[in-house]
Amino acid sequence: MKKIIIFAIIMGLIVFGGLFVFSNVISFFQGDSELNLVDFEIEKSLSVGNIHNVQIISPVGKVQIVQSGGDQIQAQLKGKTTKKTENNYELDVQESDGQAYIEVKKSKGNLFDLYTEYDLIVKVPEAEFAVFQVQTESASIEMKSITSDKYVLKTVTGDMDVSVLQGAFDVRTDTGEILLELEQINDDIVGKSVTGDIIIKSQKSPEALQIDFDTDTGKEIIDLPSYLTGKGPIIKLSSNTGDLELVSN
Structure with missing residues (x-):
């Protein structure tokens, strides 16, 4: 009886291992595996001009805001993802009525990709703002040398x-x-x-x-x-x- 139980356990492990390898092979050929990771980078900018308010939204990527020279607010989305999902991410940068909107959007698929990691780096010229807002879900916020009358920063786990x-x-x-x-x-x-x-x-x-x-x-x-x-x-x-x-x- 003992030998039968041991044999059953060994066979179960073999079957499980085979299924695991098979599923990973399928994921690889579908471009959705850690073996398919690729770098991706998106850059956009807008003139600081008459901007008084800034709003930045990034669901899961760490947000870094630093002061820079020039007269452009520069946003850079940089990270790694799988070949299958490398075109799923967008960087939306707009200006309307004196407010700058910078948002990382996932165009399709689930909100979270198992293998995706990215940072959002925003370089801001020396200027004085009325309100500077940053919102994330599960990522940290770092800000250095930005001048604003008010800062509204919100995250869930960062x-x-x-x-x-x-x-x-x-x-x-x-x-x-x-x-x-x-x-x-x-x-x-x-x-x-x-x-x-x-x-x-x-x-x-x-x-x-x-x-x-x-x-x-x-x-x-x-x-x-x-x-x-x-x-x-x-x-x-x-x-x-x-x-x-x-x-x-």
């Missing part, structure tokens, strides 16, 4: 790493960490993360602040030189399990 001079913030993520490095705090900051830490660093000490921290199991850390309370910008941070930090940089 981290945020932002380094700018100042501005108002509305930043939200479910499971990622939020890091804001500012030269000074002059405007309200609202930050929310369900499980991640929220860290705000300021080079210059604010003269006055209103602080509203809310966390269930995380730590609340405030390490700034003396400032007036009950006046000035409101720093409202919340996280269920993450730490909340407001410190000098």
Whole structure:
């Protein structure tokens, strides 16, 4: 009886292995296998002109926003995918009524490709914007040296790493960490993360602040030189399990 069971297990493994190899061979010839990976790159640009607002949407690719020279906002979608899906991705770049729209779109197929990875790099000339918005689903957001009156950054599972001079913030993520490095705090900051830490660093000490921290199991850390309370910008941070930090940089 024991020999029969062992034999049955061995035969099962052989059949399973054969089916696995067969399915991979079929996927390869259909162009939908990790053995079929190819590089893809899409670049588009538009004149910064009279643009006051910027909105960037990328479902799963990491978004990097950096300052550049010239007078063009340059968007570059760069990554790897399979031969079968290399034409499924589009980079939509438009301008309307003073607002720039930059969005990564998947033209067909499922929203998620098993083997697809990409980054969206947006190079922005030195300019002052009213609102700068970035939205992703399962990817991080990195922003350096962009000037805007307000930043609206939202993701579901990604981290945020932002380094700018100042501005108002509305930043939200479910499971990622939020890091804001500012030269000074002059405007309200609202930050929310369900499980991640929220860290705000300021080079210059604010003269006055209103602080509203809310966390269930995380730590609340405030390490700034003396400032007036009950006046000035409101720093409202919340996280269920993450730490909340407001410190000098």
